[in-house]
Amino acid sequence: MGLGMKRLFHGAFVLAVAGLITKILSAGYRVPFQNIVGDKGFYIYQQVYPFLGIAASLALYGIPAAVSRLVAEHYRRTAPSLRSFYLPIGSFLVGMAVITCILLYSAAPQIADLMGDAALMQPLQAASFIFLAVPFTSILRGVYQGKQNMTPTAVSQVVEQLVRVGLILAVTFLLVRSGSDLYEIGAKAALASLVGASFGIIVLCLYIRREPIISPMAQRLPWGYIIKTILVYGLFICLNYMLLLLLQFADAFTLVSGLLDHGLNLEEAREWKGIYDRGQPLVQLGIVVGSSLALAFVPSVTKDQLLHEKKAVISLLHGGWKLSFLLSAAATAGLIMLFPLVNELLFKDDVGTYSLQVFTLTIFVCSLTLTTASMLETIGKWKQTAAIIAFGFLLKWFLNEWLVPVYGIMGASVATVVTVACILFCNIYLLKRHVPDIKLFQLPWKSLFVGLLSMLVAVGLLYVAAVELFHVKTRILLLGYVLFAVVVGASLYGVTLIKTGAFSRTELESLPFSKHLLRFERRKK
Numbered sequence: 001m002g003l004g005m006k007r008l009f010h011g012a013f014v015l016a017v018a019g020l021i022t023k024i025l026s027a028g029y030r031v032p033f034q035n036i037v038g039d040k041g042f043y044i045y046q047q048v049y050p051f052l053g054i055a056a057s058l059a060l061y062g063i064p065a066a067v068s069r070l071v072a073e074h075y076r077r078t079a080p081s082l083r084s085f086y087l088p089i090g091s092f093l094v095g096m097a098v099i100t101c102i103l104l105y106s107a108a109p110q111i112a113d114l115m116g117d118a119a120l121m122q123p124l125q126a127a128s129f130i131f132l133a134v135p136f137t138s139i140l141r142g143v144y145q146g147k148q149n150m151t152p153t154a155v156s157q158v159v160e161q162l163v164r165v166g167l168i169l170a171v172t173f174l175l176v177r178s179g180s181d182l183y184e185i186g187a188k189a190a191l192a193s194l195v196g197a198s199f200g201i202i203v204l205c206l207y208i209r210r211e212p213i214i215s216p217m218a219q220r221l222p223w224g225y226i227i228k229t230i231l232v233y234g235l236f237i238c239l240n241y242m243l244l245l246l247l248q249f250a251d252a253f254t255l256v257s258g259l260l261d262h263g264l265n266l267e268e269a270r271e272w273k274g275i276y277d278r279g280q281p282l283v284q285l286g287i288v289v290g291s292s293l294a295l296a297f298v299p300s301v302t303k304d305q306l307l308h309e310k311k312a313v314i315s316l317l318h319g320g321w322k323l324s325f326l327l328s329a330a331a332t333a334g335l336i337m338l339f340p341l342v343n344e345l346l347f348k349d350d351v352g353t354y355s356l357q358v359f360t361l362t363i364f365v366c367s368l369t370l371t372t373a374s375m376l377e378t379i380g381k382w383k384q385t386a387a388i389i390a391f392g393f394l395l396k397w398f399l400n401e402w403l404v405p406v407y408g409i410m411g412a413s414v415a416t417v418v419t420v421a422c423i424l425f426c427n428i429y430l431l432k433r434h435v436p437d438i439k440l441f442q443l444p445w446k447s448l449f450v451g452l453l454s455m456l457v458a459v460g461l462l463y464v465a466a467v468e469l470f471h472v473k474t475r476i477l478l479l480g481y482v483l484f485a486v487v488v489g490a491s492l493y494g495v496t497l498i499k500t501g502a503f504s505r506t507e508l509e510s511l512p513f514s515k516h517l518l519r520f521e522r523r524k525k
Helices: 002-028 030-074 082-115 118-146 151-177 182-210 223-239 243-261 266-276 279-295 303-308 310-347 353-378 382-407 409-434 445-469 475-499 505-510 514-524
Strands: none
Touching: 002 030, 002 151, 002 279, 030 082, 030 118, 030 151, 030 182, 030 223, 030 243, 030 266, 030 279, 030 310, 082 118, 082 223, 082 243, 118 151, 118 182, 151 182, 223 382, 243 266, 243 279, 243 353, 243 382, 243 409, 266 353, 266 409, 279 310, 279 353, 310 353, 310 445, 310 475, 353 382, 353 409, 382 409, 445 475
């Protein structure tokens, strides 16, 4: 039992690290990509990205979770058989993938028209092929995860992302230099995801030689049971990882048409959609900062543990919430303060800064939303959280239709923040209903206020010095200034929190570099 638990926690850690690496890669590559193709080229890629992201979520979270559940329940002591497990599940998934690919490819002209840009047909058709890789990666990942071996999933995930990102940037650079059409570049970038997925499949197949996962012993599973597990459980789990993706999906269908109603022509609408999309990678990175470390505090608890170890579990859940609150508040405030410099540094100009500063509020709200959703999942409320996210998608769509024609991309930013805030409110209500003893708003408010104030004063002074005193304009100098401001602001904020007693000794010991952090805590005493 001890050995099994050790393997389980080691696997969870490996997956967490791989997830962190891929999230950083997924957000980071879009900055140089935008620099290469400009706002219009970035808009084209972002229009098809939600479809690529849905396929990636199915292959990484939804279907593997369902398959691993089947393996854990029915193949604890033996590997699944080819005839009774792989063939029926594989046939079902391949059939679904082929149908999805054909439907998306055939409907690409209509989807492009709904997006308000008929020229998007080619990139959308290219994106449809990514679904053909989903059955192979998801089955293999699910089987290994069901056997509590997370390493193949983690390694294939990182390799897939590295190949995808490297290929997108290399191909895009070469095509731009050759003078290719931006829509053709968008199509090739979409196909790069398929190549990345193929490398992920190769990595997973190599692991079969090290740990065989096919048994000659047959154990037949009912077709209805297989389909229900994959469709119901897999879909709900997948939705819980697709919050930002669904919001982007709503933007893809409503933003350009809304900007046309706002009074822009099609070319201007494309450009402004690309400008709005600048916020996506920055928000994604901010959410990684605001939630990834905090989610380590949220244990994989069960209802039984909540009943028998209630005090300890609630303490851990509250620790995750508090850390997410403190980190995401700092990431949001700091980025808003520095956004004019960051916008110019990363994207060559400061166009759209005010709207993107509002959009940056998503970091704070979404980090807390993901943390509360993770808490609810640990106590078995994954169906409810998925339903709330589906409601949020419809709300975002409605708010875009209402606000974008009036306020442009500022309306889209407000719609995103309001939508995620509503999802957070629903999650908090659900959490308080099922875990009434958790005190979410018992937070170190004094420490938070002093920490934010000291950080913002320091960052603000550096910003004024950069703009008014030194007139920093070149991107190299901007990079130095922004990095220096981030280090100074984060260090000052962290030290202030520790000095003012925001964390207990137990919480400090749970954080990375705890030995160094405890020195500040001791000096306080």
